[in-house]
Amino acid sequence: MKSSWRRASTEAKLLLVGIPVLIWTLLPIYHLVLFAISPKESAFAGQLWPDHPTLHNFAVVFREQHYYLSHFWLQLWNSLVIAVSVGVLTLVVATAAAFAISRLRVRGGRTVMNLALFTYFIPAAFLAVPMYKTMGNYGLLNNQWSLILAMVTIAAPYSIWVLKQASDKLPYELDEAARIDGASPPQLFRLVYLPLMTPSLVAIGTYALLLAWNEYLYAFLLLSNDTQITLSVALGNFLAADDSPWELLMTVGLIYALPPAAIYYAFKRYMVGGLTAGAVKS
Amino acid sequence: MASVTFHNVEKTFGGTKVIHGIGFDIHDGEFMVLVGPSGCGKSTLLRMLAGLEEISGGTIAIDGRVVNNMESKDRDIAMVFQSYALYPHMTVADNMGFSLRLRRAPQATIQERVAKAARILNLEPYLQRFPRELSGGQRQRVAMGRAIVRDPKVFLFDEPLSNLDAKLRVAMRGEIKALHQRLKTTTVYVTHDQVEAMTMADRIAVMHDGRVEQIGTPLDLYDRPGNLFVAQFIGSPAMNVIEGTVRRGNGALHLEAEGGIRWPLGDGGGADGQRVAYGIRPEHVMLASPDTLGAVAGEIIVVEPTGAETELLVQAGSVQIVLRTHGRPVVNAGDKVGLSVDPSMVHVFEKQTGARLAA
Numbered sequence: 001m002k003s004s005w006r007r008a009s010t011e012a013k014l015l016l017v018g019i020p021v022l023i024w025t026l027l028p029i030y031h032l033v034l035f036a037i038s039p040k041e042s043a044f045a046g047q048l049w050p051d052h053p054t055l056h057n058f059a060v061v062f063r064e065q066h067y068y069l070s071h072f073w074l075q076l077w078n079s080l081v082i083a084v085s086v087g088v089l090t091l092v093v094a095t096a097a098a099f100a101i102s103r104l105r106v107r108g109g110r111t112v113m114n115l116a117l118f119t120y121f122i123p124a125a126f127l128a129v130p131m132y133k134t135m136g137n138y139g140l141l142n143n144q145w146s147l148i149l150a151m152v153t154i155a156a157p158y159s160i161w162v163l164k165q166a167s168d169k170l171p172y173e174l175d176e177a178a179r180i181d182g183a184s185p186p187q188l189f190r191l192v193y194l195p196l197m198t199p200s201l202v203a204i205g206t207y208a209l210l211l212a213w214n215e216y217l218y219a220f221l222l223l224s225n226d227t228q229i230t231l232s233v234a235l236g237n238f239l240a241a242d243d244s245p246w247e248l249l250m251t252v253g254l255i256y257a258l259p260p261a262a263i264y265y266a267f268k269r270y271m272v273g274g275l276t277a278g279a280v281k282s
Numbered sequence: 283m284a285s286v287t288f289h290n291v292e293k294t295f296g297g298t299k300v301i302h303g304i305g306f307d308i309h310d311g312e313f314m315v316l317v318g319p320s321g322c323g324k325s326t327l328l329r330m331l332a333g334l335e336e337i338s339g340g341t342i343a344i345d346g347r348v349v350n351n352m353e354s355k356d357r358d359i360a361m362v363f364q365s366y367a368l369y370p371h372m373t374v375a376d377n378m379g380f381s382l383r384l385r386r387a388p389q390a391t392i393q394e395r396v397a398k399a400a401r402i403l404n405l406e407p408y409l410q411r412f413p414r415e416l417s418g419g420q421r422q423r424v425a426m427g428r429a430i431v432r433d434p435k436v437f438l439f440d441e442p443l444s445n446l447d448a449k450l451r452v453a454m455r456g457e458i459k460a461l462h463q464r465l466k467t468t469t470v471y472v473t474h475d476q477v478e479a480m481t482m483a484d485r486i487a488v489m490h491d492g493r494v495e496q497i498g499t500p501l502d503l504y505d506r507p508g509n510l511f512v513a514q515f516i517g518s519p520a521m522n523v524i525e526g527t528v529r530r531g532n533g534a535l536h537l538e539a540e541g542g543i544r545w546p547l548g549d550g551g552g553a554d555g556q557r558v559a560y561g562i563r564p565e566h567v568m569l570a571s572p573d574t575l576g577a578v579a580g581e582i583i584v585v586e587p588t589g590a591e592t593e594l595l596v597q598a599g600s601v602q603i604v605l606r607t608h609g610r611p612v613v614n615a616g617d618k619v620g621l622s623v624d625p626s627m628v629h630v631f632e633k634q635t636g637a638r639l640a641a
Contacts (some may be wrong), residue, residue, distance in 0.1 A: 173367035176334050181428070182355035183380035191380075195371040 011136070031062040032257075035250030043247045057251040066248055068238050071226050078211060079230040080259075082144055086151040087209030091201060093152060094159035099189055101160075102167035103175055113164060116157035124154055125217060132221050146222040151215060166200040167193075206267050210260050231256055284345035284358075284435035284468055285310045293326055293492075298540030300326055302492045303340065308485075311466045313459075317479035318489035318515070319346045325440055327489070331470060332361050332438050336402045344435060360429035361438040364445060366421045368413040368428075375409040377398075378427045399430040402461070419450045426461065427572065437462075439471040443478065455481060476516050478505070485508060488512045510636035513561050513629055519593065519604045522567065525633065528552040541599040544624055545579055551630035552639045559631040564593065567605035567629035569613070570620035577620030582613055 021078035035043055036057055038050040059065075064072045101109030119127075131150050132141070170193075178188045194201070216232045223229045231252065238249045286308040293301035301323045307313045316324040329335040331342055333354035341348045349357050360381075368377050378399055379392040387395075400406045403423045413421055422442060429536075430435055439458070443451045459482050460470055467575065473479055479486045480500040488495045488503065488511070496508040500516075507513035513521050526539035535547040537560045545560055552558045570577040580598035592610055596603045598621060605621065613619065630639040 147488045169365065171365060173365050174369065176332075176354075176382075177361070177363060177367040177428075178369075179334070180332060180354045180359065180361050181432075182384040187384060192369060 023221060032250050035247050036254045040245070040247050057247050058106075058255075060248060061251050061255065066245060068234070068241075068245065069248065069252070071234070072132040072252070074227055075229060076256075078144065078228065079256075081234065082147055082151070082230060083209045083213040085148045086155065086212035087205045088099045089148065089152045090155045090159050090208035091205045093123070093156050094163050095194070095197070095201065097160045098163035098167045099155075099193055102164045103170075103172075103188070103193060106183060113157075113160055114281055117161055119153075119157055128217055128221055131218065135222055140222075142223055142225050142228060144223065144228060146217075147219055148212075150218050150222060151208070151212040154218075155211050159204045159208060162204055163197070163200055166197060170196055202267050206263055209263065213260055258273050286468060287343040287346075288327070288340070289343070290332075290340035291327070291330065291337060291342060293323070293330060293335065294338040298381075300492050301330075301338075304492075304494050305340070305486060306494060306497055308468060308470060311468055313462050313469045313471065313484040315471045315473060315479040315483035315486045316489055317473055317476055317486055318495075321472055321590060322489040323492040324474075324489045328438055328440055328470060328472045331436075332359060333357050346506060347601060348599040350507065358435040359430045359438055360434040360436075360507075361440065362422075362425045362429050362442045364441040365415070366425045366445075368421055368424055370413050370537045372451075373410050373412055374405060374416070374424050374427075376423055378415070378431045380428065381432045393434075395431045396427075399427040401449055402430065402464070403427050405456075418446050422446065423457075426458070430461075430465070435468065437467050437469040439469065442471075443473070444474075447530045451478075458482065477518060478640060480516070486516075490515075490573075501547060507561075507629060508638050510559050510561070510631040513631065517563060519564050519606065521563050521629070522601075522603050524562075524601050525605075526558065526560060528554055528556045528558055530554045539599060539601065546576060546625045546628075547576060547630065548625035549626055551628060552632075557633040558639065559633055559636070561629035561631060562623055562627065564604045565607035566607055566624055567603060568622050569594070569605070569607065569611055570622040572618045572620045574622060577622045580621050582615050582617045582619060585613060585615060 034050070037053040037055065037058065038045070039052060039054055042050055042052075061069055063073055064070055097109075097113070100106045101113055131153075135141050135146040135150070138146075140149070174192055174196075175188060178192050183191065214232065215230075216236060219230045219233045220236060223233065226234075235249060235252055235256065238244050238252075289305050291301060291304045292299065296342050304323075304327065316327060318324050326335060330337050331344075331349075333349070333352065337350050341350055343349065344357060344359070369380065372380065378396045382392045382395060384564070394581075396409070396557045397406075400409055403426060405420070405423055405427055408416060408420060408424075413424065418635060422445075425442070442458070443454050446454060455478060458471075462482075471478075471482065483500055485497060485499055486503055487497045490511050496503060496512045498506075503512060503516050503563055507516060507521075511522070514523060522547060524537065524539050526537040526545070528551065529536055530543075531544075534558065535549065535551060535554070537545040537547050537558065539545060539560075545562075551560075572579055578598050580596040580603065582600065583597050584595040586593040586595075587610060590608070592607055594605050594607070594611075594613065596605060596619065603621060632639055
């Protein structure tokens with residue numbers, strides 16, 4: 001009797017914390033949804049639920065029927081291309097680095113990794129202007145490669161670090177067994193290392209992809225042409241007008257949030273396993 | 283099949299020398315066991331032979347060809363690791379066929395060789411399983427299968443049975459020995475377990491502190507240990523060692539231990555007045571009645587029956603003596619007994635260096 005009472009009280013305390021946190025988290029999303037399904041006139045009516053919920057806003061967005069939306073599909077595509085490119089490139093760079101540092105034990109590898117991590121001491125926002133200058137020097141401004149390369153630069157150190165920690169947990173005897181079996185380093189990488197690192201690779205790929213998908217500042221600085229920018233920058237442009245079309249902004253925002261959510265849920269189990277696998281050094 | 287030659291081999295780890303100029307031969311088809319306490323350098327020596335550690339000095343040759351600067355994969359060796367080191371993402375068949383796949387052997391050849399190895403090791407029902415779905419013993423057999431499939435010149439085993447429970451270890455011991463008798467491939471086997479060494483080896487190299495203390499057949503080492511370290515390392519329970527001084531009395535030599543206790547000594551076991559370590563194996567100490575002439579008086583501390591044999595721990599003066607006897611003597615802890623020793627079975631070692639003295 002007493003124990004069930006105690007259990008109920010523990011549960012009540014958890015709910016007491018959980019419910020406010022849940023509301024706190026969901027409230028902005030609720031507003032996002034509310035705006036997206038409200039007609040323009042009643043968007044600011046302050047109702048908990050619109051009198052006449054509508055999907056009209058989605059139709060406007062999908063048909064690009066507004067000045068700010070004239071390149072919606074292209075910009076969504078830009079976001080996707082850039083995000084996927086960043087994910088793939090980061091994986092290539094980070095996996096190769098982690099393999100070299102952790103498995104081939106290249107001399108000076110640890111120093112390189114620490115130097116890369118050192119870049120995180122400077123907030124990315126402070127690096128935006130130097131990065132702009134650098135890309136200018138390379139003649140890459142207003143080219144999507146500039147954003148891709150910038151995002152890879154930002155994502156790579158953390159990715160290398162996580163993958164290096166995950167690599168360290170693979171038994172070294174596997175490499176030795178493979179070497180005796182006749183594997184060259186590239187074969188070891190392809191046939192033994194990559195398959196065993198899959199969970200961490202999925203996690204890191206997703207991390208870099210989402211980082212690029214959600215990036216605003218660098219995208220805003222490095223790209224300016226309407227046909228080059230990502231959707232996140234296009235969303236920012238909505239606010240340039242005096243009477244911003246809030247209901248459309250929120251609709252696009254909702255649409256923009258869906259792919260990351262889908263990716264997160266698709267790879268969730270890898271994400272958790274992969275990230276904690278790199279967290280503890282054993 | 284091949285011979286292996288170590289010539290003045292040295293290994294230094296960051297200024298610390300761990301292998302001090304080791305040299306010996308392993309004959310074609312021989313089962314050689316490297317045994318010694320942990321840290322003696324046996325695994326390092328094996329890894330140098332495998333090409334997993336650099337050789338700091340001297341040469342290692344396989345089949346007369348110096349392999350110092352040769353990659354592991356070119357040495358034509360196969361190794362079985364203590365941790366099995368199976369590729370977790372590959373099936374048993376893929377694990378076993380991996381080396382052939384890397385050498386781009388035809389699929390038919392791979393299948394045939396894997397099937398043959400699986401038959402030898404009773405792994406046929408498990409070929410499509412993954413390592414995580416196997417027991418420890420089965421994993422160990424897969425690791426051996428991976429080695430067999432390659433048909434190498436030399437098999438290397440690095441403490442392959444240490445991760446198995448006691449019963450399985452004895453069973454696998456037999457399997458490895460049977461496998462060697464069947465394949466007759468030169469084998470180098472590292473273990474810290476002297477029982478494994480004794481039961482499996484054609485010859486044993488006893489190592490200690492980066493040096494080879496003695497090389498010989500198991501019974502050679504047991505019957506004529508070259509020094510005190512080997513004497514105490516080989517044999518279970520270990521040899522009894524009593525320190526004392528050689529004395530000549532009534533024409534015969536004896537050892538005078540602490541408290542004036544006299545242990546009989548054969549001829550030639552040191553000179554009068556020399557400080558020595560006196561060794562006698564547990565099965566060479568016999569129970570006698572306390573008043574027997576020449577017997578050492580003692581008191582039984584522990585009686586350990588094991589069925590076929592009985593081990594007794596006896597306090598004789600300041601030392602404790604283990605004795606092993608067939609059958610089941612009717613004695614109890616606290617009984618006063620006499621201990622008699624066959625002088626021809628006594629081993630005498632110099633006190634300072636531990637070197638074997640005379641006969």
